[in-house]
Amino acid sequence: MKGLLYAAWERLMLYLPVLVMGVLALGTYWLVRSTPVPEPAVAERVRGHEPDYFMEGFSVKTFDASGQLRSEVMGRVAKHFPDTKWLEIDAIRIRSFDTKGRLTTASAERGLANEDGSEVQLLGNALVIREALAAQGASPGQPRSEYRGEFLHAFMDTEQVKSHKPVELRRGQDVFTANSLEFDNVQQTIRLQGRVRGTLIPAKR
Numbered sequence: 001m002k003g004l005l006y007a008a009w010e011r012l013m014l015y016l017p018v019l020v021m022g023v024l025a026l027g028t029y030w031l032v033r034s035t036p037v038p039e040p041a042v043a044e045r046v047r048g049h050e051p052d053y054f055m056e057g058f059s060v061k062t063f064d065a066s067g068q069l070r071s072e073v074m075g076r077v078a079k080h081f082p083d084t085k086w087l088e089i090d091a092i093r094i095r096s097f098d099t100k101g102r103l104t105t106a107s108a109e110r111g112l113a114n115e116d117g118s119e120v121q122l123l124g125n126a127l128v129i130r131e132a133l134a135a136q137g138a139s140p141g142q143p144r145s146e147y148r149g150e151f152l153h154a155f156m157d158t159e160q161v162k163s164h165k166p167v168e169l170r171r172g173q174d175v176f177t178a179n180s181l182e183f184d185n186v187q188q189t190i191r192l193q194g195r196v197r198g199t200l201i202p203a204k205r
Helices: 002-034
Strands: 053-063 069-081 086-097 103-113 119-130 145-155 160-163 167-171 174-178 180-184 189-193 197-199
Touching: 086 119, 103 145, 145 180, 167 180, 174 189
Parallel strands: none
Antiparallel strands: 053 069, 069 086, 086 103, 103 119, 119 145, 145 160, 145 167, 160 180, 167 174, 174 197, 180 189
């Protein structure tokens, strides 16, 4: 009897490593099947040139430190783009006042305006008008000015108007046309390029 038990024990010890390896293999297989498969990483959506909000029939006003109105931007529909921080406006209209209180208005079929309205690109039947400025003391007055074209780039704070497309400039009774324009009201300079034509009306005495 003891001999039979001893023989059985010897055989068990002989196959024990194989049994242990089998149990470990089954356990590993069970763990692999039970572990949830990670979902493939979803690429983060890259935000492109898309509007983050809309406005209809709006008016946006900005004021200086003393509370005086500096500019007002109006339009039929506006879209704000967070990547550029610009407003794209249909049927745009603008009123802007300089430090002397001189009014400048602008309008177009469509426009692009930065957040404070100091820089505006006008597209389609663009028109910028600077009202006349009366003489004050030693400072001479300035006549009414109009700028017309399919594209005008107006800088309200620096009082500049630029365009790389054909424009018409009316300053008082004088009329100029050109293929491009750079006007600086502060420096009192006008640069017309391309096919330039002008009609000058002598001032009345």
